[in-house]
Amino acid sequence: MRRMTGLLSLALLAPLSSLAWLGCQAIAGIEDRTFDPGSSDTGGGQAPVSEQCASYCADVMESCTGEHQVYATLATCQGVCALLPAGDPLEPVGNTVACRARQAELAGATGEVGVHCRAAGPGGNGECGSNCESYCALRAAACTLEVATEEECVAMCAGLKEVDTFDVIENHDGDTLQCRLVHVSSATVDPEEHCPHASLTPVQPCGDPAGTTPSCEDFCRAAMTSCTGDLAVYESRTQCLLVCLALPPGTTEDRTENTVGCRKYHAYSAMLAPTTHCPHTGPGGDGHCGADEPGSGVTGNCVSYCTLFEAACKPTLGEAYEGWGAACQDECSAMTGAAHDSGYSVASAEGGDTVACRLLHVSRAFENPDECAALADGIACQ
Structure with a gap:
């Protein structure tokens, strides 16, 4: 229902001028989710994208769409990828890009997006590292840790609610670990805006209504x-x-x-x-x-x-x-x-x-x- 509401809102806003639309985006904090497979945009100021990250992000953005979309933008995917260990493509396991790339490939090859897209996303979903391990590593790299160490962050993260989905629209808000993963991913592109939302303690939109x-x-x-x-x-x-x-x-x-x-x-x-x-x-x-x-x-x-x-x-x-x-x-x-x-x-x-x-x-x-x-x-x- 929220996704349909969002699409209807976009349709109603279409007649507005592009300037007005950009203003609404700034007010609402809505990110442009258009994906161009040929784009090399790195989000403005990011380091050049590695061949591994370019390949992984192209695959995951193409295979994991709709209710299975795990990154808001290509730049967000590239930002997360740049902060993860590369891993070994011959042994694609653990909290690595190689593991996520393999899961993105499987999502496209098998069509089992419900199984593979969450593992291909920023959290890893237990297949490519635990969601807490990934959240804390990204929080440490993109923002700052609120506790002394990543290990302590992982321990406290266990107190957060997890839901059995990962979708950048549905999980954009709510007091869940998945919401925090959405925003810590976006923080790789815009830390000032999204680091506060990715706190261990609830900060809207990652809080209860x-x-x-x-x-x-x-x-x-x-x-x-x-x-x-x-x-x-x-x-x-x-x-x-x-x-x-x-x-x-x-x-x-x-x-x-x-x-x-x-x-x-x-x-x-x-x-x-x-x-x-x-x-x-x-x-x-x-x-x-x-x-x-x-x-x-x-x-x-x-x-x-x-x-x-x-x-x-x-x-x-x-x-x-x-x-x-x-x-x-x-x-x-x-x-x-x-x-x-x-x-x-x-x-x-x-x-x-x-x-x-x-x-x-x-x-x-x-x-x-x-x-x-x-x-x-x-x-x-x-």
């Missing part, structure tokens, strides 16, 4: 990738998902609300600054996702704890919950670690009469109902 309800799958993928070791805030992906489902979802625009949307924002931010943001990603929100209310005794951590306790334990405790649940906020607010910036992590929450300990045990209660009685009786955290 306004008002999007966050997915627990997406949140937990990011949180479990960003916050590990001593900074881990969930003991397992399952625990993260169960806690997430018990919290208000909010939207992906949330930054301070006690919602999944806010925690997702901090999970992404933790890719770049884990020590700062991992506690905000945890079950309590640490006063950054759910602010304290000065003078009222209500704190974000306690609102989160009581919300989770009700969701996990009310069905198990039955009538016993009613008396305990009513006092939850008051009792929690008097405990150590109730206020913001408690620095929650699984490692620091074991033991002690603290809110952090209770947040850990209530997170476990979704899978182990015995935790509920221990929390209600006060013996879980002593």
